[in-house]
Amino acid sequence: MTLLTTVFAAIICTIIWYKTAPKSDMEIGILCWIYWGASLMWLADAIFEYAKIQAEYFTPAPADMLNDLYLGLSVVAFGMIIWLVILLVKDPKGVVKAALFKKKN
């Protein structure tokens, strides 16, 4: 469920990135890299898990599924926090700079 949640986040971010490219100031590309990187790593983890428990992998207990979804959503939120911090530090639109420094006329 964590893998699925992250893959969906990666797909949605990639669609948004493509729609707003090439003149996007929002650095959506960062989110794409984060979510795709995590998705690939969890895919590797899932392959090992599947090799261990076989078809049982696809029939998790409802409580486990809910916990994994909770983790998946938390991971997506954590990825967004990383992106937000990078966006505010890079400040491509100069909004933070404008808020912090007033122009002297």
Next chain:
Amino acid sequence: MACFLVPAAEAVITTIAAKAIESKEKNPETAEVPFNGTGLETVEKIPFSQKLGWLNKLLWGGCALLAFEHVWHGEIVPYFPFLTGAMNPADAAGMLHEMSTVGVTMSVLVTIVWLGMLAVSSSMEKRVLKTQPAELRRNKG
């Protein structure tokens, strides 16, 4: 347990390599290509350091989220040795086994995907550079 440490180690190496390559790179190759049907535009070939940056971002991004997952599961703790798997020899063996299997697979999978991206982007670049003289001729004619 600590599988993300393998891609993290790879990320450290590739980040250093990208910085070293970037400092040695000369002016990138340029080409004139038709863009959005609005005539020709001069574009730069993506330097290798930037392409290596794609791998860095995939690795660092993935490691950050996986580290979060490990904190969630109580496998990373805020006191020494920071990994519950490294607290006693029996757990350490399990941790090293997981790193050498799952961790290495994670690194290999991400690197294979990146190599695929490299192959696609370089074939696109070659196609653009190949068609460039014809496009230029058509524009001049």
